[in-house]
Amino acid sequence: MKKKVAIAYNLPKPFGEGNCEIEFGSIIFRGLKIYLNHQDILGQLMTGLHTQPNWGCRRFFKQLDKNNFEVYLGQTTLILSDIEATDLCLCIDGVCQEYKKLIIEFENTLETWDFEFVKFSESRGFILFSVRQELWNLMQQFANEFDYTKGKSEWHLFHRHNTSIRVSRGIRDHTFIFPKIDKNSPLLPNNQINIIYELNDVNLQLLDRGKFTSWQQDIGVRGTWTARYTKQWLLEKYIPKVINYYSQKSQISEAELLATITNYTSDRTLIQEIDNIRDLAPYLRDIQSWLHIYIENISGSLLKAYYQAYTNLVRNTDSSITGIDYIVGNLRRIEWKNTQEEILSNITDWKNLTFKYAIDCLDKQVARINNCEYENSLNADLITRTFIWIIENGKISFSQAQLNGAKQVLLPLWEQSRFEMRHVYPNR
Structure with missing residues (x-):
């Protein structure tokens, strides 16, 4: 079938800005061209790359019914069919992948990430x-x-x-x-x-x-x-x-x-060099801050290994850890969709508030995410808050393999949060 969408674009240069023009090929929109500037590309198109239109991961999409989507591009609003929406996503993925790659390359080469x-x-x-x-x-x-x-x-x-x-x-x-x-x-x-x-x-x-x-x-x-x-x-x-x-x-x-x-210096240990488990916490806080303001769903592929690796890392935590009510409250809130206070007030069997019970809840979340294409950002936020609390307050026995696995999955997720907090959210 003939493609329904085409995008012509100019990639950004170091410290410079790019742009793009989107053209639709259907009879209804024939001749329509939508111009997007640098801020539009970063603020509207960059999140949810390589996800399906109906997953709710892209901020410029709103699903109206099974076969139709409302799409916001710059100052223009359109109604697209599922085929047109899929074609648009494929084009945007190609453009934004190159766009993002260049911006990251600029920052890496010019060694600017550590500076405001x-x-x-x-x-x-x-x-x-x-x-x-x-x-x-x-x-x-x-x-x-x-x-x-x-x-x-x-x-x-x-x-x-x-x-x-x-x-x-x-x-x-x-x-x-x-x-x-x-x-x-x-x-x-x-x-x-x-x-x-x-x-x-x-x-x-x-x-x-x-x-x-x-x-x-x-x-x-x-x-x-x-x-x-x-x-x-x-x-x-x-x-x-x-x-x-x-x-x-x-x-x-x-x-x-x-x-x-x-x-202005950073006292953080580089992720690759971390050997003290508490040194993971600042990076997890960055991820949690990103998740807290993230309004779209997130691709499950970004989180599956993360949930698993950190559940394994904190699995052998001393049962005397403080704040078990906070940990359980976060995890049950994911299941019940209530506030932490409402959940804790409704728990009648307080004997279940043990760290073993918390790990069982985390294992359920790991099993759940493995069967999901996408995840609610609030769920990921709550789980990350839980990992942070355990790492900062618990006495944890862990193997080198568990720590290395946690560092390995942390890096790409943290780099994603760093890129979006730096380049995407300031343009929204």
Whole structure:
């Protein structure tokens, strides 16, 4: 049969935006073209990829009856048949898979995941750390004095680009840094200014016109710097050089200037390196926060191994664990669809409130998800809350195989939550 839907699209570039145009081939919609911008693609189309229209996993679908769906695309609402809806999903899956792949590739290559994304005025970038106004002034002064047009020493690396400091040899830029200054409030609280990493549009244009087959080939110390390397270079080389240079010419205290730096670091252990079970909790909290605001159903394939691995991990928990009422309340709420308080008030046999009973409930959830194509996000939220509580409050005996299995299934689920919290939900 002739396909009912076609999508023409432009993929995003680093820090840039893409778009797409959807065209329908049926007689009713012939000639109709719907344009979606970057925010529409991320906010409307990106969730529920590779799921069936009738599973309730895609936020732009509403099933009207067995054979018809109401579809919301940008500002346009359509009624599609099940065949048209299926074709639309297949097209969207192909486009969004490439779209998502590129965005993740940008973040991985530029090493930006650990930094907060900010966008204001004409600038976009990531917060590396913050400094006091006095130190930023010296950083700008040093950059002006050591402009690459004024000398050839190893420190003649800079050029002012509007409010940014451009780190360059004059041939190819390494990085751009700029202060986050609001016109209405020039300084952040406590006289602090955020230092932002920016891959400037000027730099991107040079990369596009260059001899490299892809922009990634220019990433490195001799080319375009990543966010992580830029931060390291600023803190370990540039700022110490600036402080040392000016402290010799004035009464500025080196110790006082260094104390003005507020460094944003993560104290998490990398998932692959976790050997203390409690180090899993911060990642599970990220997943739980994502599930808590997730309004659609979730594909069961994302959760089956997760439910099983973490049930196995916490299976041998000491029966003296506190909060057994909280654990059972969460799990029975999934079965009874009541609030935790209503469930606990209706339980007459309190002797059943044991950890063995809780594990039996978890095993039922594992069996249930194995027979489901999709899962209610509230159920996944409650089960994740249960895992977090047990890991943080229980004395758990577990094998290395159980821990490794839990880490293995955690990574893709956490990366999914990280991507959507970063790129999908801000566009809704």
